Amino acid sequence: MSLRYDLVVIGAGLIGAATAWRCARAGASVLIVEAGHANAGASGQNAGSLHFQIERRFLENGDRLAEEAARIVTLSRMAIDDWASLEDDLAADLHVRRDGGLMVAETPDEIALLEAKVKREGAAGLGTILLDGDAARHIAPYLAGSVAAAGFLREEGHADPRAVTPAFLRSASLQGAELRTATRVTDIQAVRPGFDVELRHDERAQTVRAGRVLIAAGAWSPRVATLANIHLPIFPVALQMNATERVRPLVPHLVQHVGRRLSMKQSHAGNILIGGGWPAKLRRGADGGFDPGLRPEPIEASRVGNLQVATMVVPAVAEMNLLRCWTGVTAITADQLPIVGEIPRLPGLFVAAGGSAFTLGPSFARLIARQIMDQDRAEADDALAVVAPARFEHLNGFMG
């Protein structure tokens, strides 16, 4: 036993890097272990939406889920503040652009859904305003005549996923955190207090002692949790997105649709990025299970469907060349809310995974760092209660 760290972070994605930075800055010795390379998973593959309005996927399954989604609005409000200062905090250009976001509606049913959503958000303290079609086109002249209403939230926008995690890692490194890439975790043993974490790099194994461990490995998190004899109900999801050629500034906002799968924004370079939850096909590994490490196969119907919605909402898109379509793997949990916090049966073992973690990632990291460092912990526990792993503890009731 040669090496000891206050914290071992598993996964060099956005949350892992951001938590490492926070904890190192607070004085902890931190090791980040990454099986592949930094920002290789969903943190770097997503399209960079900063979306704070309640998502369509929470609204399409009735009131109960929407009720829970409203509880996550508190976290969204924190994320609004965290993103406001992130470029200054990290002294980095992350291409954060927040000119507002529009969630559009076309049909009477969609308008009703939008109205209910805006009301729910208002009650939860989010300043979404409801616009009719003309008012929406007044601030967003690129919208089609078919847009009949829109929820507008001034703080929404987008940032560059390829810049954010590297910036967190640079800041973490300046605070003394160590990063090991191409290094897998092969065992996690609770030694009370702390954990022995076995690492493998180039088939050489080494065990380090960690005061605390954070699993922030995205879609790989359930596999990592297995090493600690824990079930995590996190499942890989394959999505695909599209990028047009660079066009002159046209869409300053984030554009979403309340009734259809659509998310649109214009990148710093001028490309229009078009997605919104259209599926790609997960690939299976040698053991027959889904392998989040294999690039998912694109689905043509998703590409066509996504571009159809995009051109209906923003007709100018029809004139653009499609540059490329890309697929990536993110994760979803059993109840669609992320899992962020300490595992009740294994004090000192923390998890932060399960999707929504570009927009909310910096805030998750800030809060879980407080839990890890035991600083203002009650406040962090309270803020993260809605996403705490405790809600799935029944799955681990038989894990001896």
Added chain:
Amino acid sequence: MNGRITHHVTRGAKLSITLDGRTLDAFEGETIATVIMALSSPAFRQDSRGDPRGLFCNMGTCSECFVSVRRISGPVRRLRACLTPVSDGMVIETTGGYDV
């Protein structure tokens, strides 16, 4: 003919094209990218600092070489110069910092 081999080579028929307002000779079978690369200062667009950008993959994948193209009749289209053969009378504009 600058940029082209002049000896021991046979070419297709000579064509005339317009590139950013200049009339240039080209040869049947060449791509637009070939014609641009034969210039003394080839550029397909400017980057965000205003510097010229060249070809990157030259095989239709990266889309770095989009140019605006009008054939004798028909609309302006943005095409990948590396995949698009020249035709007589073609009018080509390199596209500044944006493709559109």
